[in-house]
Amino acid sequence: xxxxxxxxxxxxxxxxxxxxxxxxxxxxxxxTTKEMPKRDHRENxxxxxxxxxxxxxxxxxxxxxxxxxxxxxxxxxxxxVYIRRGGGDEAxxxxxxxxxxxxxxxxxxxxxxxxxxxxxxxxxxNLADFLKWTSxxxxxxxxxxxxx
Amino acid sequence: xxxxxxxxxxxxxxxxxxxxxLFVGQILFxxxxxxxxxxxxxxxxxxxxxxxxxxxxxxxxxxxLFGFMGSAYYLVPEEAETELYSPKLAMALxxxxxxxxxxxxxxxxLVPYSTLAHYTFNDLWPTMGREFLEQPTITKIGIVVVAxxxxxxxxxTILKGRKTAINMVLMTGLIGLAxxxxxxxxxxxxxxxxxxxxxxxxxxxxxxxxxxxxxxxxAYVLIKITGVDREVIEKWLYVIIAMALIxxxxxxxxxxxxxxxxEYWQWIGSVFSALEPLPFFAMVLYAFNMVNRRRxxxxxxxxxxxxxxxxxxxxLGAGVWGFLHTLAPVNxxxxxxxxxxxxxxxxxxxxxxMIVMTIISYAMPKIRGIGEAxxxxxxxxxxxxxxLMTVAMVFITLFLTGAGVLQVWLQRLPENGxxxxxxxxxxxxxxxxxLREAAGVVFLLGLIxxxxxxxxxxxxxKA
Numbered sequence: 001x002x003x004x005x006x007x008x009x010x011x012x013x014x015x016x017x018x019x020x021x022x023x024x025x026x027x028x029x030x031x032t033t034k035e036m037p038k039r040d041h042r043e044n045x046x047x048x049x050x051x052x053x054x055x056x057x058x059x060x061x062x063x064x065x066x067x068x069x070x071x072x073x074x075x076x077x078x079x080x081v082y083i084r085r086g087g088g089d090e091a092x093x094x095x096x097x098x099x100x101x102x103x104x105x106x107x108x109x110x111x112x113x114x115x116x117x118x119x120x121x122x123x124x125x126n127l128a129d130f131l132k133w134t135s136x137x138x139x140x141x142x143x144x145x146x147x148x
Numbered sequence: 149x150x151x152x153x154x155x156x157x158x159x160x161x162x163x164x165x166x167x168x169x170l171f172v173g174q175i176l177f178x179x180x181x182x183x184x185x186x187x188x189x190x191x192x193x194x195x196x197x198x199x200x201x202x203x204x205x206x207x208x209x210x211x212x213l214f215g216f217m218g219s220a221y222y223l224v225p226e227e228a229e230t231e232l233y234s235p236k237l238a239m240a241l242x243x244x245x246x247x248x249x250x251x252x253x254x255x256x257x258l259v260p261y262s263t264l265a266h267y268t269f270n271d272l273w274p275t276m277g278r279e280f281l282e283q284p285t286i287t288k289i290g291i292v293v294v295a296x297x298x299x300x301x302x303x304x305t306i307l308k309g310r311k312t313a314i315n316m317v318l319m320t321g322l323i324g325l326a327x328x329x330x331x332x333x334x335x336x337x338x339x340x341x342x343x344x345x346x347x348x349x350x351x352x353x354x355x356x357x358x359x360x361x362x363x364x365x366x367a368y369v370l371i372k373i374t375g376v377d378r379e380v381i382e383k384w385l386y387v388i389i390a391m392a393l394i395x396x397x398x399x400x401x402x403x404x405x406x407x408x409x410x411e412y413w414q415w416i417g418s419v420f421s422a423l424e425p426l427p428f429f430a431m432v433l434y435a436f437n438m439v440n441r442r443r444x445x446x447x448x449x450x451x452x453x454x455x456x457x458x459x460x461x462x463x464l465g466a467g468v469w470g471f472l473h474t475l476a477p478v479n480x481x482x483x484x485x486x487x488x489x490x491x492x493x494x495x496x497x498x499x500x501x502m503i504v505m506t507i508i509s510y511a512m513p514k515i516r517g518i519g520e521a522x523x524x525x526x527x528x529x530x531x532x533x534x535x536l537m538t539v540a541m542v543f544i545t546l547f548l549t550g551a552g553v554l555q556v557w558l559q560r561l562p563e564n565g566x567x568x569x570x571x572x573x574x575x576x577x578x579x580x581x582x583l584r585e586a587a588g589v590v591f592l593l594g595l596i597x598x599x600x601x602x603x604x605x606x607x608x609x610k611a
Binding site: 005006007010011013014017018021022024025028029031032033035036039040042045049050053054056057058059060061062063064066067068069070071072073074075076077105107108109110111112113115117134137138139140141142143144145146147148 | 198201202262274276279313338341343383389393394401480481486488489564567568571574
């Protein structure tokens with residue numbers, strides 16, 4: 001780099017540039033959090049949805065699955081499992097989820113194993129409500145298809 | 149023989165040693181998970197995948213933190229030209245952090261996660277069960293306490309000594325690390341908000357303030373091994389980190405494409421994150437330039453190799469592999485596939501694992517009283533470790549990329565009805581996973597060679 005471009009100038013670009021873009025980032029974050037209620041449908045977060053999220057976290061579901069694409073990549077995406085396995089029907093999905101959770105581990109030799117988390121029927125319904133709410137968020141059309 | 153400028157620099161030693169022990173654990177759990185990808189029921193009852201994964205990623209984060217802390221304790225006193233404010237505090241924090249880390253890992257291994265959540269009163273302040281932030285709330289509080297003590301100790305050292313650009317940049321990075329970690333305590337019931345601010349920890353760490361830490365460590369090592377004028381190196385450092393933050397802060401937008409967030413993030417995220425490879429490219433030019441313009445022949449060839457290697461691998465892993473899937477129209481199909489895993493592996497290894505091994509390589513011979521460098525034979529072992537681990541990581545990344553491309557092709561691109569299910573797709577990817585596991589075994593061999601280099605001395609070389 002040329003002699004004319006001094007360390008002081010480089011330092012000023014670093015401090016000025018970082019502060020400037022961080023302020024823009026904060027501004028956009030502020031705007032985004034104002035916009036999100038229209039898209040995340042937080043008005044539909046019931047007590048059961050909240051309990052479902054707690055169960056989701058306390059059983060480390062993210063350790064195998066993805067949820068809106070984030071998590072581990074070992075097991076299926078679950079943000080849209082309500083559509084994939086329940087066809088968008090609440091009773092059908094709850095029935096499916098109870099059957100599925102209680103059948104674990106499937107013990108098929110060589111197949112990836114999902115543990116049994118010993119949840120009560122009510123807890124499985126909480127989880128189902130959480131996943132139903134998640135599937136109804138506006139995620140700009142992600143994922144591309146029902147397979148997640 | 150005493151080869152340290154300031155005696156308190158020696159507190160870095162336990163940090164480095166413990167970091168490498170955790171690194172071994174990380175790789176072993178990685179191998180278990182890699183096998184579970186193809187032999188699904190391997191150890192399924194004893195170590196379920198989610199536990200192995202949590203240990204693999206948490207050990208990575210914690211060993212890098214130990215590495216960063218060791219680096220800071222080593223280089224800050226020398227840069228400030230004064231002894232560390234309190235070596236005793238540094239040692240006390242070492243034991244607290246090590247004990248908390250070991251207890252947390254044992255908790256993951258020995259009891260079901262929900263039991264651990266229950267024992268640690270997660271219901272009082274739920275922060276657990278989110279990717280990379282799985283630690284019990286009490287452990288997270290412990291991390292904050294350790295970080296505060298650490299920053300206080302370094303801050304007091306710098307205050308009484310010389311304030312070099314390297315020290316200031318390193319401190320900014322470390323303070324940023326501590327500040328952004330505080331978002332780990334914010335876990336709203338609304339998943340969208342939870343995820344949005346979760347990225348304030350995850351993205352603003354690895355694509356933000358950690359780059360300052362990496363840049364500062366690299367600049368320090370380059371000054372030492374090349375003898376190039378500090379003014380030149382520090383100017384480059386500022387340019388690189390300026391680019392890193394200018395692109396990286398708004399680059400966070402590439403995580404906000406599919407998150408109930410406004411569409412403008414697709415533009416902002418794409419444009420700024422497409423520029424994120426630039427600072428890494430500049431880092432490659434700079435590292436090679438400085439080594440070519442060297443004014444002395446430093447006997448520690450291994451440290452030079454690590455310094456060049458970390459620049460190149462960070463550019464490939466973080467820069468090129470990041471760019472591969474960062475544009476919104478591409479990310480729509482690749483988000484959350486094995487392509488993400490490929491990028492994550494090479495980026496973390498290249499940018500962060502390797503920068504820690506760079507300073508360990510430079511500092512350990514001095515801390516151990518060996519001198520400027522290890523004996524030739526030990527350096528040969530170390531360089532074998534470097535090449536085996538690095539080449540293995542290149543192949544791990546290539547195989548995961550292959551798996552990811554095929555996954556996108558089979559599962560993501562086709563329409564409903566034609567797309568293969570997740571599990572059916574995974575079966576088709578088995579060959580890639582087997583090859584990845586084989587590359588993982590080579591990585592372990594490289595790690596063993598690397599660790600062996602610490603035990604090889606002149607005497608055993610003659611024998």
